Amino acid sequence: MAEGRTLFSPYKMGKFNLSHRVVLAPMTRCRALNGVPQPALAEYYSQRSTPGGFLITEGTLVSDTGAGFPHVPGIYTDEQVEAWKKVVDAVHAKGAIIFCQLWHVGRASHGVYQPGGEAPISSTNNPISKRWKILLPDGSHGTYPPPRRLEAHEIPHIVEQYRRAALNAIRAGFDGIEIHGAHGYLIDQFLKDGINDRTDEYGGSLANRCKFLIQIVQAVVEAIGADRVGVRVSPAIDHLDAMDSDPVSLGFAVIERLNKLQQNIGSKITYLHVTQPRYAAYGQAESGKHGSDQDEAEFMRTLRKAYHGTFMASGGFTRELGMEAVASGDADLVSYGRHFISNPDLVLRFKLNAPLTKYVRKTFYTQDPVVGYTDYPFLNKASAKEELLSRL
Ligand SMILES: Cc1cc2nc3c(=O)[nH]c(=O)nc-3n(C[C@H](O)[C@H](O)[C@H](O)COP(=O)(O)O)c2cc1C
Secondary structure (H helix, E strand, C coil): CCCCCCCCCCEEECCEEECCCEEECCCCCCCCHHHCCCHHHHHHHHHCCCCCCEEEEEEEECCCCCCCCCCCCECCCHHHHHHHHHHHHHHHHCCCEEEEEEECCCCCCCHHHCHHHCCCEECCCCCCCCCCCEECCCCCEECCCCCEECCHHHHHHHHHHHHHHHHHHHHCCCCEEEEEECCCCHHHHHHCCCCCCCCCCCCCCHHHHHHHHHHHHHHHHHHHCHHHEEEEECCCCCHHHCCCCCHHHHHHHHHHHHHHHHHHHCCCCCEEEEECCCCCCCCCCCCCCCCCHHHHHHHHHHHHHHCCCCEEEECCCCHHHHHHHHHHCCCCEEEECHHHHHCCCHHHHHHHCCCCCCCCHHHCCCCCCCCCCCCCCCCCHHHHHHHHHHCC
C-alpha cells in the first residue's frame, strides 16, 4: 500500500517530475495528412497538456511500410521531424512532457498503404481473420490481405528503422519515445504464439518470440538512453487475433527481460505500459472478450509486482478505478484514452469530479481538423467554479 497516493499526487517518472498521474494514452486520430503532422495536431495535444502532465502521441510510423490507417503520422522523413517540432513546442509551452509512440502495424495493413502495393510484412504468412476489418482511405472497410513473413536476415533492418525513428523523435524535441509492442501490431505479431508460427530464432520458445521486441528496446536504449524509453505491451488482449495460449507467462517473459536489461545497463527504462484485458477491440466495438474485474486486476497486479520500475496501466479506467489503482499501488500512472478524446481538460474534470462529455466514436478516425478532434468543450470558468463550490 502506498500512503496518500492519488491520481493527483506528484510522481517522479525517472528524470521527469510529473505533477499528476492522469496520462494521455496514445491514440491514432488520422489527422496527419499524408503522414505529416498538421497545425491541428499541435492544437489537439496542446489542449490536452497540463503543467507537469504526461502525454503519449498517437502511433507514429517508423517507416513507409508501417501504416494500416489513413493519414497517420510518421517520423522517418525530415519533413515529418520538422512538422513534429511544432507539436512538441506547443506541448512544452504548456509545461507538459511528451513521448512519441513508435509504431509499425505489420500485417494489420493493406496494399493501399504499402509502397508499390506490396504485401505487408509480418512474423507469418497468415492473414488476420475476416472477423476484423481494415479501415481504408475512402472510409470503407476491407479484409486484411495475406502478409509476407520477414526473413530472419531482414529483421535487423526493421530494428534499425526503430532506432532511427527514436533518434528522429529526439531531434524533433520529444522527451522520449514509447515502443508500441501491443494490440496485435508488428511486435505483438512476434510475441504471441497464436500468430508467430516461425521455426527460426524468432519463433517457438518465449525467448525467441521476445527477441524482436528486446532487440528493438536495446537498440533504442543505446541510441537515446534508457531514461527516454517506454515500452507498451498487451499480453492478454486478442485485438487483431493477437492471442497467446499463456498470457501470464508471456507477460513475465517480457518483464524478466526488461528487468535484466535494466540490471545490465544499470539504469531503468522510463516505464512499462500495459493494456488491461478489460479493454478489448478498441476503435471497432465497445465490447471484447474479457474476464471478471477481479481476474483482470489480479493479472495486472501480478505483472506490476514482477516489473522493477514505473508501471502504467490503461484500458477502461474511470476516475474511480484510476484512483483505486494508484492508491493501492497497482499502478503508478494511468493512461486514459476515450475520455481524453472528448474531454481536453480531463485532468481538471477529474480533480473537480465534474461530469464528462461523451466521446463520438464515428469521428475517431476521420480527417476533419476540427470536428470530433479539437472542438470538444472545456469546462468554462463559471461551471468549473460551480462544480468546485458544490463540493465544498
Ligand atoms: C481512437 C483510438 C485510437 C487508438 N490508437 C492507439 C494507438 O495508436 N496506439 C496505442 O498503443 N493504443 C491506441 N489505442 C488504445 C488506447 O491507447 C487505450 O489503451 C484504450 O483506448 C483504452 O483506454 P480507454 O478505456 O481509457 O479508452 C487507441 C484507442 C482509441 C479509442
